Amino acid sequence: MGLIKITWLGHAAFMLEGSKKVLIDPFIDDNPLAPVKSSELEPDLIAVTHGHLDHLGDTVKIAKRCNCPVVCIYELSRYLDKFNVEAIGINIGGSVVVKDVKFTMVKAIHSADLVRNGEIVSLGSPVGFIVTLDGVKIYHTGDTDVFYDMKLIGELHSPDIMLLPIGDRYTMGIDGAIKAIELVSPKYAIPMHYNTFPVIQQDPQKLLEKVKALNLKTEVVILKPGETFKYEAKD
Numbered sequence: 001m002g003l004i005k006i007t008w009l010g011h012a013a014f015m016l017e018g019s020k021k022v023l024i025d026p027f028i029d030d031n032p033l034a035p036v037k038s039s040e041l042e043p044d045l046i047a048v049t050h051g052h053l054d055h056l057g058d059t060v061k062i063a064k065r066c067n068c069p070v071v072c073i074y075e076l077s078r079y080l081d082k083f084n085v086e087a088i089g090i091n092i093g094g095s096v097v098v099k100d101v102k103f104t105m106v107k108a109i110h111s112a113d114l115v116r117n118g119e120i121v122s123l124g125s126p127v128g129f130i131v132t133l134d135g136v137k138i139y140h141t142g143d144t145d146v147f148y149d150m151k152l153i154g155e156l157h158s159p160d161i162m163l164l165p166i167g168d169r170y171t172m173g174i175d176g177a178i179k180a181i182e183l184v185s186p187k188y189a190i191p192m193h194y195n196t197f198p199v200i201q202q203d204p205q206k207l208l209e210k211v212k213a214l215n216l217k218t219e220v221v222i223l224k225p226g227e228t229f230k231y232e233a234k235d
Helices: 059-066 074-081 150-157 174-184 204-213
Strands: 003-008 014-017 021-024 045-047 070-073 087-090 095-098 101-107 114-116 119-121 127-133 136-140 161-165 188-192 228-232
Touching: 003 136, 003 188, 021 127, 045 059, 059 074, 070 074, 070 127, 074 087, 087 095, 101 150, 127 150, 136 150, 150 174, 161 174, 174 188, 174 204, 188 204, 188 228
Parallel strands: 021 045, 045 070, 070 087, 136 161, 161 188
Antiparallel strands: 003 014, 003 228, 014 021, 095 101, 101 127, 114 119, 127 136
16 A cells, blocks of 8 residues: 555546556647657656557557556557567456556446557457556546446445546546546545547536536546646555
8 A cells, every 4th residue: 555646648648657657548749738748758657548549649659668567458468469469358247466556357337449550450449447456546538428226336345536538528527527526435526537628628626526426436637738636545
């Protein structure tokens, strides 16, 4: 158990820092809200929720530069093999421990194919992750709508922190996110995947206010890109 730092890098990209650094969905260099360049990041591990370019992003160049493995769904791992990246493929419901960090893959409701050179490349299903780092469980939902099985995810994994989209159009919006928080019941929820582009413009303060009004046990933490939330686990 220890202190975990969660830094939002804009869109769905986060750096989780404890005894290891875990980078999730590193859409950085083409992300207008990213506070850093991909060349500044030095993760020990990368996790990718699905193959859309605003999530796969700079995975290949960061993984190759830092010589760090990428955890993702099996089909996406085979795609990354072509770029000589160490990709660890698992599937929904499965877990893997890499460098003392546990990744459990859970489902998400979205799409996941990549358009490359005008052709659609199938990269498996969209997913979320329960990342267990130094005893702290962080649930990155990936791009998704709310779904009732989130209740099972909450019951099975009891995540401390939930990272979830509110942007609407391509994912659930604020009302869906409220229901997702209610189903999972984490200690803290951090909204993501909003305001990167005009079509996903949202006011996260509305999420915070509605969650408070419902007297849910979860505390909503609103970060600006580059800001860090610190969570200290209790023994």
